[in-house]
Amino acid sequence: MFKKETILKGMSIMLILMLFVSLALAGCAKDSDAGKDTPAEEPQTETPAEDDEEPAEEEEGGFVKPEGDPVQLIWLMGDPGQVPADQAMVEEKLDEISVEALNVKVTTLYVNNDTVQLKISSGEPWDMTFTCEWFNNYGDQARKGYFADITEKLQTITPDLYATMNETVWEGAKVDGRIYAIPVKKDYATELFFRLDKALFVDELGMEVPENMDFFDIEEYLKAAKEAYESGNPAAADAEYPWMMTKGGVGMDRIFDMLNNPTGLGIPYSKVGTPDENKVAWKYEDEDYLERLRAVHRWFKAGYINPDAAVLDEVGPYSAVKYGQGFYGADAIWTAADGYVQLISRFDGPYLSTQTIRGAMNAINANSEHIDLALKYQELVNTNQEYRDILRYGIEGVHFNYNDQGLVERTKEGVQRYSPWPFSQGSYSLSSVEAAEGVDVDPNMWQVIFDGYKDAVATQLIGFSFDITPVETQVAACQTIVDKYNPRLNTGTADPDVEVPKLIAEMEAAGVREVQEEIQRQVDEFLANK
C-alpha cells in the first residue's frame, strides 16, 4: 500500500494546483463580466434602437433598421421529430428577403420541449422562441422573466402585426396584463377530431363518417375494423389493433380549460354558462372524463388498442382510427403527412379559452440585444406571404409548387427534406393552403374556420394564467404521480375504477388540494380585477 505521507503530499500539490487554476479562471470570468455588466434597469424602460446610435432610415415607433453587416437572430422552434435536412438551403433563400427588408438573417434551431427549457434556463443565446401551453410553458416562462414584455412595442413599432389579430386573441396572450408573445394566427379554439382511414371504413365497409360524432360513437368503427381484420379482409390487414397508440394515448381532457396541466385542474367547458363556471375542478373527479376513461379501457380490453401502448414512444403513421386536434380542412394536412386518405369527424369543441388561444406563440428573449428588431422580424413573418410560404414549405420548384388554384403541392423532396411544424412559425392562416390527393381542399378554409368560432364555448377566464410559484413543490410532486398513472389511463391499459381512486389518494397526499385552492384564489382575484 502507499505511504500515507506520500499521499498527503500529492494531495497538497493537487490542492495548490487547483487553487491556482480556479483563481485564474475566476479572474477571467470577472474581466469578461465587467464589459457586459449594465446597470440593473429593466429592458423595456430603455429607449428603442438602443443598439444603434447612428441615425438611419426612420420607421414607426422610432424603430431603426440596422446598418452594416446583417444582424443574425436565433429562432428556437419545436422539433418536428426530424430536423429538416435542407434547412441551410431554405435559410439562404429566406435571408434574401429579410436582409433586404430589415437587414437581418435568421438561424433556426429545432429543439424538443426538454431541451428548449434547459437552453433558456441556463442562459444560452437565443432571440426568439416557440412557446405555448404545451411546449416551453408560456405562462411560467413569461413569469420567470425570460420573455420580453412587448405590450406597448406591438402597437408603436409593429402596428401592422398588431392589426392582424383581434382583441380577444391579444387578451388571451396576456400574463398578468402584459403581452410576452405573439400568438400564431391559426385555429384559436380547440376542436378535436377522429381521423378515419377512408379506404377501409368508407370504400370497403361502406360506413359513413359524419361531420360530428360523440366520443363514444367511435366504438362501432373500432369494432368494425377489428372484425374486418379477424375475417381476413385485406383492406384491414394493418388493423389488428385498429387504434395504434403511444403512451400519450388519446387526449380526453380537452373538455377542460386546463389552468394547470400537470395536476389536471381547470374549468370543465360543460360548466360554462352555469353558476359553477368559475369553480376550479379536478379532471379525475369529473364524471364526463371518467366515463371516457372507462370507455377507452373497455376498448383496450376488446383488443382495439395495441397492448404495448403504455410503454411506446412512437408508432408508425398508419392507424385505422386516430385522433387529433384540428380544424376544418385538417383532413388534407393529415392525409398529406401520413400518406393515406383520412376522413375527419369532430368529437369535441370548438372551445375557446386562454389555453386554446395559446396553442402556438412566439416570444422574444428578454435578454436579447435585438428585441425591437426581432419584433419587427416577427411582423415580416406574419405579414409577408412569400416569406411565410418559404418558411413553411421550402423553396418553390424544389420543395413545392403552386397549382392552378393557388394551392401548394409539396414535392417528395419537400416532404422528406423540409417539414417543420407549420403551425408554430407565425401566422398559419397567412401561408398558402396545402393541397392533398384524394381530399377536396377549400382555399378559403381559414375564413370558414374563423366564422365557425362565433358558436365557440368561451370561458370567463381569457387572459388568466396561473402563477405556479406559491405551490411549485406540490406541483412537482403531483407531476411525478400523474406520470405514473397517465400513460396507462390514457391508453386504456388500466381500469379507471381501480386506479383513479389510488391516484386521488396519492395526489391528495402530495398536496393537490393546496394547488386547487391556490388556483381558485387567483381565479377569484382575476375576476375581481377584471
Next chain:
Amino acid sequence: MKSKSRFTRNDAELLLISLPTVIWYVLFTYLPMFGIIIAFKNFRPLPKASFITSLIKSDWVGIQNFKFLFATPDAWIMMRNTLGYNAVFIVLGIVVPVTLAIMISQLYSQKLAKTCQTAMFLPHFLSWVVVSYFLFAFLSTDKGLINKTLESMGRDLITWYADPKYWPYILVLLNMWKSVGYGMVVYLAGISGIDQSLYEAAIIDGATKLQQVKHVTLPMLKPIMIIMFILSVGRIFSTDFGLFYNIPRNSGAIIDVTQTIDVYVYKALMSMNNIGFSSSAAFLQSIFGFITITTANLIVRKIDPESSLF
C-alpha cells in the same frame, strides 16, 4: 521515519502521468463545486449577464429547494429502492465477480479464459438505452420473444412492463450482466499478482484446490475487495440512471419498484425545469455518500487498519 523532501525525477514522472486525470478532476469536479450554491438559490439568467453573475445575483431561498424531495408521498419508496438495490448490487458486485475470477483463473485453456473474459466484458460498453431496446425485443407484450414462446406453448401472456413483481429480478440481473465483466477483470489482475510460491507451498502441504482458494486466494484478494466495497458504499445514494429509467421504459405501472432518487430528480427537472431542485438533490446525495464512505472506512480501520482506504 522522516520522508525525503526533495523532488526526485521519479516523482516528476509520476506527477506527469497523473496530470491528465488531475486536470480532468479539477475542471469537471472541483471547479463546478462552487455551483453548490445553486441549491440554495432561485436561479434565473439575468439580462445581459453571464452565468456566474446571474448565479451570484439570484435570490437566496434557503432550504426551500430541499423541501421538494420530501414533498412527494413516494419519498420513502424512492429511498427504499435506492438503498435496497444498491445494497444488493454491492453484495453481488463482490461475490459474483470474485467467484467468476477464481473460476476463470483455474481454467487450463488460456484461450478459453480470454474468450470468457472478453465476452463478459463486452456488455460494459453498451449504453443502457441500447440495452433497453434489446430487452424490449424479449419482453414486448405482443411481439416479444418470451411472450411468443409462451404463446406457442399455449400459456398465458405476461404483460412484463405492467407487472412490478418481475422487475427487481430483471434489474438486478441486467446490472450484474453489465457490470460483472468489469469487476472480474479487477479481481483477475489481483489473482495474477499473487505470489506463486504461496500456492506451491500450499500444494506441498497437500491443500486441495478449494483449500488453496480459501487460504491463499481469498485472503490475498481481501484488500482489493475492501477497497471496492468502500468505493461502492460511497455511491449508495446514487443510482445508475439509465438502468432505472430507460430499462423499464419509464412505465408507470412498475414505477414503485423502479423509481430511485435519480429518476425522480430527472423527472422533476424535466417537468418543472427548476435547476435548484436537482442541485439540492445532488447535494444531499453527495453529503450522504460522504458520510457513508467515511463511516465504512472508519469501521474497516477499526477491524483491520491495513486495509482501510484512508
